[in-house]
Amino acid sequence: MTPTPAVLSVPARPVSDPCGPGYISSLTVADAGRPRRLVLLGATGSIGVSTLKVAAEHPESYRIVGLAGAVNVTLLAEQAAAFRPPVLAVLTGERAAALARLLPAGYRPDILVGPAGYAAMAAMAEADLVVSAIVGAAGLLPTLAAVAAGKIVALANKESLVLAGDLIRTAAAGSGAVILPVDSEHNALFQALGGAALPDLPLVERLVLTASGGPFRATSRAGLEAVTPAMALNHPNWSMGPKISVDSATLMNKGLEVIEACRLYGLPVAQVDVVVHPQSIVHSLVQLHDGSLLAHLGPPDMRVAIAYCLGYPRRLSLSVPRVDLVKLASLTFEAPREEDFPCLGLARQALGSGASHTVALNAANEVAVDLFLKERLAFMDIPAAIAAALDAHSGETLADADAVMDLDVRVRREVADWARAR
Structure with a gap:
């Protein structure tokens, strides 16, 4: 039993923030009695791989009808051979030819190419739900295509909301599309707020996003000046892609998530806080106006959030590690060191300055991170590049x-x- 495309109601109440009203107000999804048909954008990344693991645990409930991957055609071919979707998509014609050569004999899906191919796959009539997991600004156009086509969109590409929150909101209101947040923090907020039975947001005093603190939570400012790409990629809790x-x-990442939370829920930036939580067990919290705190706890495994979106409004069983509170013993929280990690403040600054500033923020960050990974910028040059762009x-x-x-x-x-002038 699986949900059909759903109805999104956008709240009409005004808010004193450039984000405008949020996307999720009331949501009802009825069972349709057939497997839900999935398109997966970004199939070869960490979210894509985890999504296919969830789908494989529930083969009676899901049919993969489209897989898109930009670069890793070897892994995409393996995924395609396992799930046999009728449509695949890659970034270039050269990679399409390489992919075709790797597919098993007798299996000949349509292979779409480039951004236009991704968008066509996202909007195709055969899909009920689109998992948007392409990294970066490249995910915007296919996400918009899925929203305009009225799909249920499981959104892992936070940059879509950072770049074009108003455009996505308008498209969703017109098409009846639903956006379900895959990011662990925003998924935790969605669950804590009650999912389909979201309370009136005026009851919410603040949203609290948790951050692991990353690999340099305890590193001095002097130590940050010497960070290498290999050090930055060594996250203590989560397995993620390099960017x-x-x-x-x-x-x-937390700065982008602040923007995403404001645009999902229509709350001003002053009502979205960040705390560092090294254990990564509490994924986010909602504080209500009576002082109550509603927290979502779970293992640091993205399959939990993915499964909640894939199954919504049902909750899927899942074979992930369970949290043992006795062994864990304690949960700790601390304020982020914003002076040493200025990207969080830069994201807040951009959000308060207007929609085009968040586009500039994201573009500058993507270029700076790429240059850092290529060892052409230092770690602390990343926030410097973003500040210069803003x-x-x-x-x-x-x-x-x-x-x-x-x-x-x-x-x-x-x-x-x-960067060249540095």
Whole structure:
């Protein structure tokens, strides 16, 4: 038994924040009596691999109808051979040819190419639910395509909301699409708020996002100056791709999640806090106006959040490690060191400055992280590059996705020039 595409009600109440009203108000999903048909964008990344593990645990409930991967055609071919979707997508024609050669004899799916191919897959009629797990700004256009087509969108690509929150909200309101948050923190908030029975947001005093603190939680400012890519990729709790691992190390990942939380729930940035929680067991908390704190606890395994979205409104059984509170013994919390990790404050600054500033923030961060991984920028040059991009940006009106992507390209070029001049 599986849900059909659902109905999204966007709250009409005004809010004094550039985020506007949130996406999730009331949501009802009826069982349709057939396997839910999934499209997975970003199949070869860590979220994609975990999504397929969840689907494999419940083969009677899910049918994979589309898999997209940008670079790793070997893994994509293995996934395709296991699940036999009728449609695949890759980034280039060369990779499409390589993928076709790797597929088993007798299995000949359609292979779509490039951003247009990803968008076509996301919107195809055969899909009920689209898991958007492409990393970075590249995930925006296929996410928008899925939303415009009225899909249930399990959103792991936080950059879509950072870049184009208003555009996605408008498209969702027009199409009846539903956005279910895959990020562990936002999924935890969704569960703590009651899922389909979300209370009136005026009852919410604040949302509290937890951060592991990354690999450098206890590293001195002097030590941060000497951080290498290998050190930044060594996250203590989570297994993630390189870009997200670096974002976690700089706390930019948490900054992007603050923006995402504001745009999902329509709350002003002043009502979204961040605390460092090294154990990564409490994934987020909601504080209500009577002083109550509602927390979501679970193992640091993304399959928990993924399964909640794939099964919603049902809760799937899952073979993940259980949290043993006695062995754990204690849960600790501390304030983030924002002076030493300025990316969190830069994200708040961008959100308060306007929609185009969050585009500039994200573009600058993606370029700076890429240059750091290539050892062409130092670790602490990442926030410096972002600050320079925000200082240079005077604000723009972004009427559509083309305007968003045009600004994204221009800021990327400016940050690359800034880096070369260092």
